[in-house]
Amino acid sequence: MSISRHFVLAAGGTGGHMIPAYAVAKELTARGHHVALVTDARGAKIPGIFADMQVHVLPAGRLQGGPVGWLRGGKAILAGRAMAMRLYETFQPTAVVGFGGYPALPALLGAISMKIPTALHEQNAVLGRVNRLLAGKVDAIATAYPIVGKLADKHAGKVHLIGNPVRAEVMALRDEEFPPLTDESVFRLLVTGGSQGATVLSSVVPDGLALLPVALRRRLQVTQQCRPDDIEKVRATYADLEIPADLSTYIEDMAEKLNWAHLVIARAGASTIAELTTAGRPAILIPLPSAMDDHQTANVREMVEAGGARSIPQARFTPVELAKQLQKMAMEPGALANAAKRARACGRPYAARDMADLLESIGQAPIMNDPLRTTPPAPSTLTLQGVPA
Template sequence: MSIPRHYVLAAGGTGGHMVPAAALAAELAARGHHVALVSDDRGVRFPGLFDEVQTHVLPAGRLAGGPIGWLRAGAKMLAGRTMAIELYRGFKPAAVIGFGGYPAFPALAAAFQMKLPTIIHEQNAVLGRVNRLVAGKVDAIATSYAEVQRLKPEHRAKARLVGNPVRESVLALRERPYPELDADGIFRVLVTGGSQGASVLSDVVPDGLAMLPVHFRRRLQVTHQARAEDIDRVRAQYATHAIPAEIATYLPDLPERLAWAHVVIARAGASTIAELTAAGRPAILVPLPSATDDHQTVNAREITEAGGARTIPQHLFTASELAKQMQKLGLDTLALANAARCARSCGRPLAARDLADLVENIDAPSLLNPSRVAA
């Protein structure tokens, strides 16, 4: 049994940062520790993730908008650091763990000033901006991929490969078999563009699926997450093509949808990749081209090279290209099941445990496993 300690988790307010932070919070709480979350207004209101965790909103500006914008951001970050110091004086954290995003910066800056142990976790295959800013000062860098771009050589000695923690409900899918699929059975497709949806998927997927051979198209059953402004149009497209489809802006039962999906068509965000590899689901991935440092393309590389996914750059993502890739992936049931196994082979199901181990042992570097050093 671990000695109960206090830990502060600091994360930006997007799902990519909040989901792994929530998974770590749950693991630390299960070990008897006390956890506080520092984030922005979005993060503390994230549905269902931090209901049992005390939360704090700190001001944090985004470094954008030229010199005036930088000055405003700097002022907010200084105010956030001051508030974090006051929080730490009362909460007395054993360590502060950052998950990226600008709201994490003031919390880490306060920890540096108070000489508290610090860890950052990087969800993507490219080190994010805030994590790059603080990488030289933190005690350890937890990574989700064996190879992480933008990680300086002098910082690699303190990098540890742990993976990207996912929710327990997703991790549980690892114990469930890939859904059986016979030649005449229903073929279930899940389309998801992350927490905000993706208009390009709504533009292309219905027409791409309509181009499949008739015997394949008639077997389709689709769940499609779409932006609110796209829903009516997408629903009409599927109806025109006589493809059964459920359209929604938010899928609260996403783990169950993932459980029954034979193929997932998605962006390549860090949480999406982590969930696909945890569950073992084949995918067609369309990386977001505007993602910082094109990190979604890099995220998709491991699962694609392993044979668990096919990646289509957005500028090549057309209805005909989607139909072609769907046929290659979906018409051979043995190949499809093999792709599911390949996706599963990329999963790191012990990510929450390994990250919690790193957090607990941050004051004892000799206890860290050197075999987890990222390349």
């Protein structure tokens, strides 16, 4: 018989941290557990996720800005830690897991102080700053890539290759066929800059599409996410080009749009790549050059080497370069369908399940990830702090 437990998930306020946390939260609740989210004000406002779960907003100071900034950030972290500990006294979590971002820091520090089992999940191919600070103190580290930069060798014994959890509706695309594409059919293009948007995509993509041969351009249909400041200009450009375009500032039905698309042009955030490789969609990826430790460039490496994507550094991401790459992918027979298969081969679609397994057995025997298993595991006979699993 399974036993309901309490888990706290702590995540920073961007989609890259929040979406994997949400996917794991849904898996845990489906198993009968109770889940609470700790985040910041930004995370609490992201639409479409955590609406049906406990959400606690804690102060999340940043250790930056010189001595004055460090002092201010330190005070906020200590205040958040105290609030987290009060939450744990009443919620009594079995484990606390951090998904990165500064809001995870006080939550995990509170759990460590109270000797509650802890874990980290790193979405990127380079260990983030907060996860670096805590890697030596937690009980388990889950990674999304086989090789993770800035992860010390001394922590290898508690590292589990999990992948990036995706939402169930994206997972369902795993069983869908790549949409048919012929020389005469509509060519569907999805453009997204992640939860924060990307002005460079609004600047370059419409002008790049304008350079395509007329026969290809007339087949285009575009769905694009734009920043609020960019959307009307982009709309006018597509109207002048007579390219049908559905524009919005945030794409809530991402799974539906992925299922619809033949090709995706996007930033190289970890959640974006996880969704592309789960669904099996080819992409042109533009890593964010200001990302800490250039982690988006590291994120694309596996997918590019497999042949599922092309990566263009932002400094070389021009309308001419985009048009050239698009023509290569769109006009070679079978190229996009082949790239879709290669992208899918990089996917780790059971990441949410495996992360839930890890949390249920934290501090016990290591999880054995079976990529062929498609059903939930049988109830475990392991124990956690004396409580049967």
